[in-house]
Each structure stands twice: as C-alpha cells, then as structure tokens.
Amino acid sequence: CVHLTSENRHEIFENCKIDLRSIISSKSTLKRAKDKASKMENSAQRTFHREEAKMNATKNLKNAMKIFVNEKESLYETKLEARTYSKFTRHIEDTDAEVGRSYKRSRQSEDYHEETGEATTDEDVNASESLLQKNDKKEDIQDDVIKGILGNIVEYSDVTKEIFSIYKKQYPNGDLIDLRLNSAFFKKKLPNSTAISYLTEMDTITESLVPKNVHDFLVHLFSKNLTAKEWHCEIDDLRSPEKNDPVMNAVVRVIRRTLPQFIKAFSLEDQNPLINITTIEGAHLNSFVHPCLDAFLWYIANIHYEYGEITSKKHVNNNRADGAGFMTDVNKYQLVYVEGSRPVTKDDKEITDIEKITKNIKNIFAKIVKETIKNRRRLPETLYVFGGQSFRLRIHLFYIDYCGTYRLNEVDNTNLPRKFSEMKDFIYFYECVLKWALLVRNVTESFDKAKTEQRPSRLSYANALLQLND
Numbered sequence: 001c002v003h004l005t006s007e008n009r010h011e012i013f014e015n016c017k018i019d020l021r022s023i024i025s026s027k028s029t030l031k032r033a034k035d036k037a038s039k040m041e042n043s044a045q046r047t048f049h050r051e052e053a054k055m056n057a058t059k060n061l062k063n064a065m066k067i068f069v070n071e072k073e074s075l076y077e078t079k080l081e082a083r084t085y086s087k088f089t090r091h092i093e094d095t096d097a098e099v100g101r102s103y104k105r106s107r108q109s110e111d112y113h114e115e116t117g118e119a120t121t122d123e124d125v126n127a128s129e130s131l132l133q134k135n136d137k138k139e140d141i142q143d144d145v146i147k148g149i150l151g152n153i154v155e156y157s158d159v160t161k162e163i164f165s166i167y168k169k170q171y172p173n174g175d176l177i178d179l180r181l182n183s184a185f186f187k188k189k190l191p192n193s194t195a196i197s198y199l200t201e202m203d204t205i206t207e208s209l210v211p212k213n214v215h216d217f218l219v220h221l222f223s224k225n226l227t228a229k230e231w232h233c234e235i236d237d238l239r240s241p242e243k244n245d246p247v248m249n250a251v252v253r254v255i256r257r258t259l260p261q262f263i264k265a266f267s268l269e270d271q272n273p274l275i276n277i278t279t280i281e282g283a284h285l286n287s288f289v290h291p292c293l294d295a296f297l298w299y300i301a302n303i304h305y306e307y308g309e310i311t312s313k314k315h316v317n318n319n320r321a322d323g324a325g326f327m328t329d330v331n332k333y334q335l336v337y338v339e340g341s342r343p344v345t346k347d348d349k350e351i352t353d354i355e356k357i358t359k360n361i362k363n364i365f366a367k368i369v370k371e372t373i374k375n376r377r378r379l380p381e382t383l384y385v386f387g388g389q390s391f392r393l394r395i396h397l398f399y400i401d402y403c404g405t406y407r408l409n410e411v412d413n414t415n416l417p418r419k420f421s422e423m424k425d426f427i428y429f430y431e432c433v434l435k436w437a438l439l440v441r442n443v444t445e446s447f448d449k450a451k452t453e454q455r456p457s458r459l460s461y462a463n464a465l466l467q468l469n470d
Helices: 006-099 104-116 122-136 158-170 184-189 192-206 212-222 228-236 246-267 281-301 348-374 425-451 458-469
Strands: 176-178 304-310 321-326 334-340 385-391 394-402 406-415
Touching: 158 176, 158 184, 158 192, 176 184, 176 348, 192 406, 192 425, 212 246, 212 425, 228 246, 246 281, 246 425, 281 304, 281 321, 281 334, 281 385, 281 425, 321 385, 334 348, 334 425, 348 385, 348 394, 348 406, 348 458, 385 425, 394 425, 406 425
Parallel strands: 176 406, 334 385
Antiparallel strands: 304 321, 321 334, 385 394, 394 406
C-alpha cells in the first residue's frame, strides 16, 4: 500500500464504496422479498380459512334444507292422516246414529276441520289411505300395483295388470305397450290366454259402440246394386229414418258428404285414383281419408279436424301431421293425430309413420295432463289421445291411455272400397270410423264432466305438481 499512488488508492476506495452499496442493496432487496413472501403466506392462509368457512356454510345449509324437507314431508303426512281420521270418524258417526250412540267422536272431527278450514275430498282420502298403507307396509312391495300418471295407485282389471307385469319383465325401461294385433309384443310376448282376455275386454268397449239400428241402416243401404247415376240419386234422397237419433243423423250427414267422391272415383274405371299407382299422397288422403275423419269427428264428437301438413308446438321436433283434431272449448286440446301414405308406397313407410305417431301422441297426452294440473283442474275420468294411420288402402285407428305406462290400443282397421263391386265394404269402413269418433266423444264428455266437479284441494294440487316435476 506504501507504493500505491494517490490515484490507485482513490480507485480502490471508490470500488469498496460501490461493493458496500451493492451489499446493502442486496440485503434490502432480500428483506423486501421476505416481507412480500410473508404477506403472500398470510393472504393464502386467510383465503384458505375463508374457503373452508364457505364449505362449512354450504354443508350446514344442505343439512338445514334436508331437515326442512323432512319436516315438510312430515307435515304433509300429518295432514293426510288427519283427513283419513276425519273420514273414519264421519263413518263412525253414521253407524252410531243407527244404534243411538254418542256423537262425541264425530264432533271432535268436525272441530278439527273448523280449526283447519279445509274440506276433505274423496281424492284426499284415497291419497291418505295410500300413504297409511305405505307406512304400515313399507317393505311389502306388490308386483300387481299399477300407478296412474300422477303416481296415484289405480285399480285396473286383472288382464291389464298381467300385461303390465309381462311388459316390464321384457322391457324394464320401456314406456309404451304396443297392443296392436300386428305388433311384435302382442304376437310374440303375450300368452294366448292373456291375448284372448285383452281382446275380449277391448271388444266389450268398442263393438257395443255402434247401435244396432245404425248397423242395419248401413247394411240395407250398401246392399243395393246401383249404377253411378243411381247412387248419386240415392245419396241426394238419403234421409235419417230416425230424426231424434243423433248418431243416426250424424251417419247420414257423413255419407251425404263423403260418398259422392268415392262414386265419382269408381266411375273413372282405368283412371280410378284408388287403383292408379301414380296417385300422389296428398290427393289420395285429401279426397278419400281426411274428409271421412273430418265429418265423423265434427258431427259425432264436435272435434275440429284440420288436414294438409299441420304444424303444432306439441309435436315432437315440430313434425308436421297429415291431420290433427282439436277440441273446440277454451282449452282447445289436441286429441287426434293422423299420418298417411298414398295407395302404393314402400313397406318401411308403415313403420316410420307409426313411430312418428306414437311419439307425438305420447307427447300430446303428457302436455294435456301438465296443462290441466297447472290450471288446478281435475283430470277427466276418461283420457285418451287418438291416432290414425292410412297405409296404402287400409286405415288403422287407435288410441293411447296410461296404465302404469302408455298403452297403444287398436280400435279397428278397415280397407277403403275401390270399386262398385266392393260397395258392401262401406259398412265396415263407416262403422270403423264411427267407433273411433264415438270414443273421442266419450273423452270430450269426460272433460265436460270434470269441469263440474269440485276443484282439487291445495294438498292434492301440490302433490300433483310434485309428481309433474318428478
């Protein structure tokens, strides 16, 4: 150091100062980094505690909701049991009156209802009896119990229970029992005895619909051997033999409106559109099929029938129907859905049409139920949705109902007469459509009857809404 010049010493001194500043700066940076890391650690811990608190709060909320739901269900059951008790005490009151006993128990029931302010309906009693049976026999599951579309237990015939049981074993996830005569399930899955019992049950419903006087009238009319000109004169002079019979009057109106088009076609011989393979679908259906359905539905059931590629929001995927029938009251529910084809078409057209029909009428059925319940109205005792299929020269008419699941039931099927030698086939043709229209009328009358019944209680309404949501 003695030999160092003043400049060297100054340079060394400056370098030391720079190194010292660098060391001090590094320590300061390290301290700031440590402080920042410490803050981040504290922030992470606070965030973790908040998330844990949120999870605990969510868990507590879920537990509280479960307790609330259980309490609500318990309250429903208590009300149902109270209504059942009321029904039983009123029955005891009637019995006591006959033998001169005390009315104490019935008065207790009346006092209870004065406090609650609610009346007991048969629907509530049925629901409560079902609930009590469920509580008494929670583990006793009966195979033959069939529920209605709202989950209520409904009593059906033995053959219906048997068919439902067979179907559920074969198709656990299925939702439509196809009971048409040519369906695979009917032909291959049902035992002969069950099939015979079902057909007997259906015959009891459908074959008695056509009055004998109407059948005799049709036989007498279409047994005549007339020329085209004579048939037109016969139609012009046609009158109802019984003016006070609404069904007979309707049949005469239908014949006067629809038969002339067939007579005209028969007169064309080689150019007869019922035989000509070049006839297009729309012309065939609009000339011979839809007018008959339209006339019968209007004159018999007061159903407004539209045809010619009809659109509706109730159709699956907004499919178009060849024909659709609607009620004429304020609700305007659709009850009829029809698909058809021309006289000559491919075999697979029949399969695709029936699939389209069944999907749409199931959807229409469900829509009717939902809209009726949401309006707090009673469902009609008889609720069917009707389908029709015109394949080549044959008409198939059917309906769906709900017996634990949807069922497709065939009302009848018939050929369209094609020429003068087949005039007697009009007996079966008109009777086939008449049966179908009379069943439609039964449904519309059931809707009218439901409007006059007592409105469902709030409890029944709430239970029905819960079933719809499920």
